[in-house]
Amino acid sequence: MPDLRVAVIGSGPAGVYAAAALSDREGVAVDVLDRLPAPYGLVRYGVAPDHVKMKSVDVALRRILEHPAVRFLGNVEVGTDVDLAELHEHYDALVLAHGAAVDRRLGIPGEDLPGSFSATDFVAWYSGHPDAAIDRFTLEARSVAVIGVGNVAVDVARVMAKAADDMAPTDVPDHVLDVLRASRVTDISMIGRRGPAQAKFTTKELRELGEIAGADVLVDPADLALDEAAEAAVQADAVLRRNLDVLRDWADREPAGRDRRLHLRFLLRPVAVLGGTAVTGLRLERSTVDATGAAVGTGETVDLDAQMVLRSVGYRGLPLSGLPFDERSGVVPNAAGRVLRDGAPVPGEYVAGWIKRGPTGIIGTNKHDARETVTALLADADAGVLPRAPVRDAGALPALLDDRGVQVVTWQGWLAIDASEVDLGTTRGCARVKIAEREALLKAAREAG
């Protein structure tokens, strides 16, 4: 019998790294629950399909989920299929690592016009996320405006700028590839409300935009003029320095006349998405950066022609019933991973990943983050302050879910999905083609018996 039974909610990097840190300790049994039938969270449903090397972190995550002390329970939605109070009946401690599932809003007129989407939506769609309707995107727009200059904006811009043939060897579902093949997009504008010295993208990701065979990258040299504060910031930061080098190189180049153009624009604050029944453009206000680093409008506006707008302005966590939540920051209040209720830690409840620290960092950031949380959890266990769950039978929760008609996807079930996707890949001559629809995933899992 394990001494300590822990449930980790979310099988993205934060959850899986938490499971790894927990399984290092003798006598700990870990169940990793996910609302989706497939594991790996944003590694599967966020990392861009053409970032094959980054995606291969799933090999390491898989090893962790196959540890004898770890069990995967997929297709279980906490808050719907089972609630937190019930989980406390079965586990001595819960680690919430369910991420930041929704997009942040701009709060400008026209934001909800047909043709205006969140980048989160677009990423979910091309990643074959079961929540994304297959026909959500058509790419009939000629000109697309991407608001934001973070790495997600770079991802969505790159996926649209690449030739469909370059995406065919990836795992994108067939319906996505069909839309990419029929795409009419010629111009993609990435728009930063602040200057290049405040852009959030990293150099490696930025540079990739210049490596797309069918697209010219266009940068206005005037956008790269830095004031004293920006110049000092750039000199003090190697990433910013390299970013500026890349941007200046593009600004100096003559466009090669390729079919697609990627425009990188700065110091433009979105004020309205334009259009009547559908998006026709984006109104932007020229801005400057004030002493606090904020974008401040100058009053001068410019209109950009666009038939599609993608808002790529960051993710946000969602409250989970029974768990405290800070609406302002979109995270669960915590101290080093211990959930705080009215400022005091709650033994038995912990958070890791984006729901703990907000939507920042790279995949590897979650390793350290999860370890910090697990250190707190194990310290509480050693101090004897964890409540002891009354139900100690590992079969009890799956039985309860089964009674409720929930088809729990076990690790064997996931391996069957995995095998089906690899099989599908052979039909397109690539390593894997994703199954997108939830029902199809569940059907593939059932075939595992």
Ligand code: NAP
């Ligand atoms: P992000 O890095 O926070 O970038 C958000 C962008 O949206 C910023 O340019 C921000 O500008 C802008 N923005 C926010 N509010 C705005 C508003 N009201 N109007 C106009 N612009 C606004 O977020 P992200 O791109 O979603 O990325 C999330 C995390 O995932 C990051 O840590 C990122 O590095 C990571 N990620 C990494 C990769 C990779 O490694 N390849 C790929 C994807 C994502 P301000 O700076 O002015 O606020």
